[in-house]
Amino acid sequence: MFTRRHVLALGGAAALAACAPRRETEITRAATAPLSPEPPLPAIYGAIHDEPYPVPAIPPGTLKPEHWRREVPNPWTGRSRGDIVIDPDAGILHFIDTPEIATRYAVSVGAAGFAWEGTARLQFARAWPRWKVPETMIARKPELAPYSVSNGGMDPGPGNPLGARALYLFKNGKDTLYRVHGDAVPQELGRAVSSGCIRMLNHDVIHLHAKHVHGASVTVLPSIKPKGLGALY
Template sequence: MISRRLLLASAGAATLSACARPAPVTRNAVPAIAPPPPVPPAYGALYDEPFPVPAIPPGVVDPKLFRQDTASPRPEMAPGSILVDPDAAFLWLMREGGRALRYGVSVGAQGFGWSGEAVMQYKRKWPRWTPPDEMVARQPQYEPYSIANGGMDGGPGNPLGARAHYLFQDGRDTLYRIHGACEPQYLGKAVSSGCIRMLDQDAIDLYERIENGVQVVVLPSLKTDRLSTLY
């Protein structure tokens, strides 16, 4: 027979057991997600242009593709001249003392790459875009902006963006440009119809630094896995 004392003792033990803190449950630690690196101030929104230029969002552009001062890869090239390496996705503006200002670019896709030596004949702010007839033949949606129809006015949505620099060989237009309007997610990739595309902030910066008539050298691409053309 259970005594009253034993019954009370058992009840007290049960109460203490019910109130005791349970043993901690072991869970796998969730690693903290590092925030994307900050975007340099030069890539903020621009409001002093005829049309707004949006800021580059964080985490979209590889930091190595942002504008930066570097050693010149071709010290023999004259200050003010331009070198483009499509495989590295870099454009260098040569400076004094063996230095260069390096910009990230996107370049021509499979079958649309261009290389050679040219002259930057002239440059334009918020240029008119007139697709060549062969582009219109490939992409009929551009017919409203054909040469016959007078092209597309400058502004948002224009494939040349805020600035364009026109490349000539032997006095003739190559139809290739160094221009803005590169969507940040495509910077560093081969997606254009041969033109050298920059972020609008960089195209504006380059425009202010170079003069008509400077030498432009575009190296040949050694890659064979280029993407399909977008423009």
């Protein structure tokens, strides 16, 4: 059964604010932080040219090899094809392909991502989704009012915090407000970040969206991450 962690501490708004945009300082820090030289990126992280909005290539030297998308031995052999298992502390999402094989993706986890655990249903997925800001968040950030539900939300495309794709999780027929979505930057993968649910590179979330199975189970493992700990690697 789904539980909410730190509900009182979050004032009941953590899930509603789950897919908030990153702070400008967070974007700048992640985009400019230098990394050691890395092996050449695989072609899967090149520019994507058949999307309605630009998906540029991942810059060389910004994505660690341990964060590359790859097929791995299935660590969850009792799960059905299409099921998803998310380990927020490890910053890893597994998609179950077969009893033997899973696809492993690196993710970053926002504050709301650590406030949930349990199993939900993948109710639907959207390509280039609109971001509809809940009223509770607008009460705290009035500047987001133009993107409210009543105003139709934020247009898809660059600058939308949901990125290229979003997967929406429901429990007992109700929206959990928990999302797996795009718009991560390479340097934040495997880390706790200030906002968002489960963020993926746009390249990876497009790949996951193409494979997703409607109605599949999505399990978020319990987090034992100490509060305030940033890096997960």
